[in-house]
Amino acid sequence: MGRHRAACSRPMGRGRGSAVQTQTRMLDQVRTTDGRLLKVEISGDPRGRPVFLLHGMPGSRVGPRPRPMFLYQRGARLISYDRPGYGGSDRKAGRRVADVVQDVAEVADALELDRFAVAGRSGGAPHALACAALLPDRVTRAAALVTLAPRDAKGLDWFAGMAPSNVHEFRTAFNDPERFVARLIPRSAKIRSNPARLLEELRGDLTADDRQIVADGAIRSMLLRNYHEALRSSPYGWVDDALALTGPWGFDPADIRVPVLLWHGAQDVFSPAAHSTWLAGRIPRATAVLEPAAAHFAALRALPAVLTWLLADAARQG
Secondary structure: OOOOOOEEOOOOOOOOOHHHHHHHHHOOEEEOOOOOEEEEEEEEOOOOEEEEEEOOOOOOOOOOOOOHHHHHHHOEEEEEEOOOOOOOOOOOOOOOHHHHHHHHHHHHHHOOOOOEEEEEEHHHHHHHHHHHHHOOOOEEEEEEEOOOOOOOOOOOOOOOOOOHHHHHHHHHHHHOHHHHHHHHHHHHHHHHHOOHHHHHHHHHHOOHHHHHHHHOHHHHHHHHHHHHHHHOOOOHHHHHHHHHHHOOOOOOHHHOOOOEEEEEEOOOOOOOOHHHHHHHOOOOOEEEEEEOOOOOOOHHHHHHHHHHHHOOOHHHOO
């Protein structure tokens, strides 16, 4: 894929010295070559090694992340942005999972980054795998936490072990997209006005461990802020994510050649662990971690260790 230099919200410095490092603290939006605006947030060490963190579904750039002190101690610069249709980013109707690659590349170009690691959680995890597959000259390592597998994964019973609510949502998105959109729009409006409503909807499917995690005051605050920001402009980030995840992804995970960490909780009913197992058997350089007692939201606890793994290949970071 060719490089495209995207316009950013403020003038870029010249070269790769301190002027560029100062710019990384300031950049908060990128204009893509096709004219869309992407809202960006950077946290951690402004001079640190870059890691893209791709948010879940629904989600936004302000989603859960390790504490700033942890990021500084690890020398990590965490880069997040709203996928099209979420938060402050313009919609890209009909997008596929693979379309994330162009947006990540353009944000990296605006930051003058040649090499970087990438992580994705839940609905963001397949998008992280897309970057690993389609940006092999730029992605050093990739991590996918509580990921789904492609809907057409051969030999995988895609819905086995999945909560009935998720089965219904994904089946409707796949079989009757118009009905799916018609139902999700009013639902997302209610969640936008009261983000805690989404956690209440999920409560019946949460394990005791997950309930404890989302009851933590700091995590709950981050989640509620995340959901509100995700849906503040429109429901279409969520709509387009679901349609993309259940449609053709636009790449084959078997083509990934960079090291990949697949983290999953065995008790997850939102994206069952069998999805990571299937991917681990297909991605040549995959390392699979299965936590027997963990479920979906335990990925938030795992993220600091995952970031440490992503940064272990320091010599190759851009």
